Amino acid sequence: MKRITLLLLLAACSDGPPTGDLSAVPGELVINLQTSGPALGAIRFTVKGGDVAQVTAADPGITVFTTTSGDVVSVIAIGATLRGPLVRLRVPDVRKVSSYRTAVVERVDTENQKVTADESYGLEVVQPR
Amino acid sequence: MHRAKIGSLLALLALVVWQSLAAQAPGDRVQVSYNLAFSSHNQSMWGPANAPSNLDFTVPLFDESWTAGGSANGIFSAFGLQWGPSISGNTSGRVGLSFRIHDIGTGAVNLDYPVRVVLDLPAPNSFRDGEAVTIDSRFDLLPGWSLGTAPPGGALTLNGIFGTHLGASGQFCSFGCPGNGTLVNFNVPNDPFELFSVTSQGTLTLPAVLPAPFPRPLVIETLPYQFGGLIDPFGPVLGWEGPVDGPHVATTATVGSDGLTLTAAGQHRFVDLNVDLDHYLTFVGVPPLGFQSNPALELVTGASFGYDVANLSLLFGVTQRQTFRFVPRVTLTAQFPVAVEFVVVNADGSAAATGTETTVHFDVGQSLRVTMPAGPRDPLPGTPTYGLANTFTSSTDFAFNERLVVSAGRFSLHTPSANVTEQFTETVCTLPGIANDVCEFVGGLLETITRTVTHVVPPATLDLGPLFSRQLVDETQTLPLFPTGNRSGQWQFAGLQTFTEAPFLLDPEDPRIAVTTELGSGVLGGSPAGSIVQVIRVRNDGDVALSAAALRDAVTALLSGGTFTVLSVSSPTLVTNPSFNGDAQPDLLGAGNTLAPGAEGQVQVVFAVNAGSIYHTSVHAAGRSPIGTNVSGDASDALGVVAFEIIPDQVSAWSNGVLPTRVTSVGIDAGLVEPEGLRLEGIAPESWNLASSGALILKFRLPDVLSALEQRILAGIPLPAAPGGGALREPVTLGTLVSAVMNGSGELGELRVFVMSGGSLGGPKPFASTNGIPRVLVLTGSLRDGTRLIGDDDLTVMQGGQ
Numbered sequence: 001m002k003r004i005t006l007l008l009l010l011a012a013c014s015d016g017p018p019t020g021d022l023s024a025v026p027g028e029l030v031i032n033l034q035t036s037g038p039a040l041g042a043i044r045f046t047v048k049g050g051d052v053a054q055v056t057a058a059d060p061g062i063t064v065f066t067t068t069s070g071d072v073v074s075v076i077a078i079g080a081t082l083r084g085p086l087v088r089l090r091v092p093d094v095r096k097v098s099s100y101r102t103a104v105v106e107r108v109d110t111e112n113q114k115v116t117a118d119e120s121y122g123l124e125v126v127q128p129r
Numbered sequence: 130m131h132r133a134k135i136g137s138l139l140a141l142l143a144l145v146v147w148q149s150l151a152a153q154a155p156g157d158r159v160q161v162s163y164n165l166a167f168s169s170h171n172q173s174m175w176g177p178a179n180a181p182s183n184l185d186f187t188v189p190l191f192d193e194s195w196t197a198g199g200s201a202n203g204i205f206s207a208f209g210l211q212w213g214p215s216i217s218g219n220t221s222g223r224v225g226l227s228f229r230i231h232d233i234g235t236g237a238v239n240l241d242y243p244v245r246v247v248l249d250l251p252a253p254n255s256f257r258d259g260e261a262v263t264i265d266s267r268f269d270l271l272p273g274w275s276l277g278t279a280p281p282g283g284a285l286t287l288n289g290i291f292g293t294h295l296g297a298s299g300q301f302c303s304f305g306c307p308g309n310g311t312l313v314n315f316n317v318p319n320d321p322f323e324l325f326s327v328t329s330q331g332t333l334t335l336p337a338v339l340p341a342p343f344p345r346p347l348v349i350e351t352l353p354y355q356f357g358g359l360i361d362p363f364g365p366v367l368g369w370e371g372p373v374d375g376p377h378v379a380t381t382a383t384v385g386s387d388g389l390t391l392t393a394a395g396q397h398r399f400v401d402l403n404v405d406l407d408h409y410l411t412f413v414g415v416p417p418l419g420f421q422s423n424p425a426l427e428l429v430t431g432a433s434f435g436y437d438v439a440n441l442s443l444l445f446g447v448t449q450r451q452t453f454r455f456v457p458r459v460t461l462t463a464q465f466p467v468a469v470e471f472v473v474v475n476a477d478g479s480a481a482a483t484g485t486e487t488t489v490h491f492d493v494g495q496s497l498r499v500t501m502p503a504g505p506r507d508p509l510p511g512t513p514t515y516g517l518a519n520t521f522t523s524s525t526d527f528a529f530n531e532r533l534v535v536s537a538g539r540f541s542l543h544t545p546s547a548n549v550t551e552q553f554t555e556t557v558c559t560l561p562g563i564a565n566d567v568c569e570f571v572g573g574l575l576e577t578i579t580r581t582v583t584h585v586v587p588p589a590t591l592d593l594g595p596l597f598s599r600q601l602v603d604e605t606q607t608l609p610l611f612p613t614g615n616r617s618g619q620w621q622f623a624g625l626q627t628f629t630e631a632p633f634l635l636d637p638e639d640p641r642i643a644v645t646t647e648l649g650s651g652v653l654g655g656s657p658a659g660s661i662v663q664v665i666r667v668r669n670d671g672d673v674a675l676s677a678a679a680l681r682d683a684v685t686a687l688l689s690g691g692t693f694t695v696l697s698v699s700s701p702t703l704v705t706n707p708s709f710n711g712d713a714q715p716d717l718l719g720a721g722n723t724l725a726p727g728a729e730g731q732v733q734v735v736f737a738v739n740a741g742s743i744y745h746t747s748v749h750a751a752g753r754s755p756i757g758t759n760v761s762g763d764a765s766d767a768l769g770v771v772a773f774e775i776i777p778d779q780v781s782a783w784s785n786g787v788l789p790t791r792v793t794s795v796g797i798d799a800g801l802v803e804p805e806g807l808r809l810e811g812i813a814p815e816s817w818n819l820a821s822s823g824a825l826i827l828k829f830r831l832p833d834v835l836s837a838l839e840q841r842i843l844a845g846i847p848l849p850a851a852p853g854g855g856a857l858r859e860p861v862t863l864g865t866l867v868s869a870v871m872n873g874s875g876e877l878g879e880l881r882v883f884v885m886s887g888g889s890l891g892g893p894k895p896f897a898s899t900n901g902i903p904r905v906l907v908l909t910g911s912l913r914d915g916t917r918l919i920g921d922d923d924l925t926v927m928q929g930g931q
Binding site (some may be wrong): 065105 | 867870871873877878879880881882884885
């Protein structure tokens with residue numbers, strides 16, 4: 001009986017979803033760069049659709065910069081060659097992976113030149129294996 | 130040298146500057162106030178500082194005499210005899226009263242005089258150096274002022290003189306008159322006497338010798354004392370009634386109608402006596418003057434004779450009055466660091482003083498007109514020292530009112546009644562009714578008989594006088610105590626402080642405009658190769674906003690073939706004129722700009738130029754201050770653009786080879802170039818030679834040039850102007866780069882270059898910024914005549930020895 005009461009109090013005081021969803025699974029999501037063309041040198045994109053507590057590089061060779069405005073997280077990822085996992089997102093509930101949306105803003109190739117062919121590059125948000 | 134003027138550009142940059150703050154205008158004024166608490170206490174009432182009174186004088190109040198005579202005859206006849214009295218009398222006398230004051234202390238006058246001095250000055254920057262400016266001044270009395278006094282110590286003595294004579298002769302007739310004889314000869318010589326003395330410390334002394342058990346002399350130390358009061362034992366004995374006190378005036382201060390002058394005034398009626406003087410005189414040695422009789426005469430004749438020498442009734446009042454008046458005059462001594470030409474102006478506009486001094490004295494209330502020194506534009510401080518000059522007036526007087534009623538020379542004689550007995554002897558007839566001459570004929574006898582008849586002589590009274598009865602003195606008089614003699618009673622109240630206060634400033638405007646210009650490589654300035662960047666900085670180095678400023682920029686290409694085209698005009702702080710083309714439209718800036726004090730406006734003009742010419746620029750900046758003063762500044766620069774080539778234009782980044790270059794003689798003779806001063810990306814040439822073709826061949830160490838190029842690129846990545854202004858170029862930091870890229874104003878590729886070359890965490894990374902990218906290398910140096918020069922050419926650096 002005492003343990004149930006404590007959980008209810010914690011739920012009431014939590015900054016999490018107001019529904020008091022006790023089944024949330026906090027964890028990490030990964031954003032992958034999918035490309036059929038040459039590797040990129042840098043990419044700037046946005047993430048929205050859910051809370052993001054932290055953004056970290058998915059690889060030591062990648063440098064990541066982020067800013068947050070409202071519910072939109074802007075991310076810059078820079079590396080010698082970018083392909084595959086770019087960044088990791090720490091989120092309160094990994095089950096809501098499908099709610100996260102990404103949008104590419106700009107990218108440059110490894111020669112620091114702008115890449116304008118949008119169709120060759122895409123981002124996906126997945127749970128790490 | 131072939132030199133030809135082939136073109137010119139006159140660019141007029143109009144800086145219309147409106148000051149957002151309230152602009153100064155001639156006549157603008159500011160006020161500076163000073164609160165000054167002048168005070169001086171314990172000043173003498175009789176002169177400056179602690180001047181002694183030196184007052185000891187005697188003033189006669191009155192000195193009156195009388196002489197009168199008269200006679201009366203009460204003799205009558207009865208029974209053949211004369212009966213009754215007769216008298217002839219005379220009276221004379223003198224009575225006087227004087228007032229002595231002595232041993233007067235300084236008293237004390239205490240002044241507190243807080244004022245606010247207001248200087249009305251020309252507002253800063255509302256006038257020019259060399260102009261005459263006026264400082265108006267005034268002062269107001271503040272609450273907290275006081276002018277109080279403490280009465281001085283001192284002693285007052287009332288002395289008198291009195292003498293009288295009374296004489297009478299007459300006779301008392303009873304059964305006849307014996308003849309005139311002296312009835313009385315009363316004589317009191319004129320002798321001084323002291324009525325009383327009183328000190329302001331509170332002691333009343335009467336020299337009267339009162340009968341025991343009264344003290345002799347009588348000293349009363351509890352003033353004021355009320356003679357004739359309920360508990361007063363002395364008044365009835367002395368014949369005194371009324372109050373006596375020591376003089377101690379309490380003053381009340383007021384402010385005059387001018388709001389500045391102080392007056393303290395008060396009065397004290399400290400004596401108000403009714404004295405039975407003849408009665409009192411008997412206590413100071415004068416014989417009784419009241420009714421007397423001559424008992425010897427009564428014993429001899431049974432008659433009585435009485436006389437009244439004099440009755441003197443004195444009403445006497447004394448009031449001390451004091452008035453002190455303080456008329457202020459606040460003085461200002463202004464100390465300037467340099468001599469100034471000045472005029473002290475009176476309120477009516479007349480000149481009170483003129484001169485050229487570092488120290489100027491004038492009264493607050495006057496105006497000071499100062500001619501500002503021409504040339505210096507720094508604020509001229511005037512350090513004020515304030516004093517409180519004044520005219521202080523002191524006056525003290527006494528008001529006396531005296532009334533003396535004298536009645537002298539009254540006599541009264543009285544003779545008693547007397548019985549007068551008469552004995553008659555006569556011859557009568559024994560026969561009743563028969564006459565003596567026929568008595569014997571008719572049988573009677575004549576006989577002698579004796580008869581006694583007693584008559585009563587009535588008593589007689591004879592009064593004479595008073596021979597003199599008059600209100601001898603009835604006057605009110607004022608006797609000045611101070612000022613008297615050669616003392617005016619007016620001086621300057623001493624002991625007042627002077628206050629040296631914070632300086633006021635006479636601050637002429639100091640409009641200054643400074644302009645610089647520099648012609649540099651367009652590449653170094655972030656512009657395309659083949660261009661030059663002119664940076665014009667116009668700075669307000671003065672202390673007033675500048676309006677209607679203008680920049681005139683004349684650029685001349687001096688060598689044949691030189692042309693230029695305006696590519697862009699930009700400014701982070703000033704509104705530019707988009708129509709500016711350097712020719713038909715010379716206005717570089719639009720309206721609405723402000724160049725506040727200390728502000729700098731920067732304009733960058735990019736010109737497309739041709740190699741082989743020397744470009745001169747001459748900039749003239751002009752501005753106008755809020756009060757209409759025009760200021761200007763000039764700057765110039767020159768830059769030669771030489772034909773420079775890198776051969777070849779593609780090299781391996783990893784080679785240790787030499788980078789050959791050349792400066793051809795297109796436009797500018799390469800022989801005029803100072804070769805040892807040339808630098809390619811800051812690197813000096815290893816060697817050079819002037820080829821027979823006229824070209825200057827230069828060889829540089831490629832690694833050094835590439836390293837310098839890398840550093841220049843990393844340090845010189847151009848950033849867009851920050852919204853709302855800011856420097857055209859800022860020191861590049863990772864943060865600023867990231868921020869610029871995040872908000873879309875920066876290049877992601879440039880950020881990558883920065884990060885991958887070691888600008889980010891993680892340490893240096895392989896050289897990458899120029900790899901495979903054509904980069905413009907910049908040659909700098911000078912011609913032999915000192916004219917700076919630039920040249921630029923592309924170079925592509927390839928990895929792996931391409």
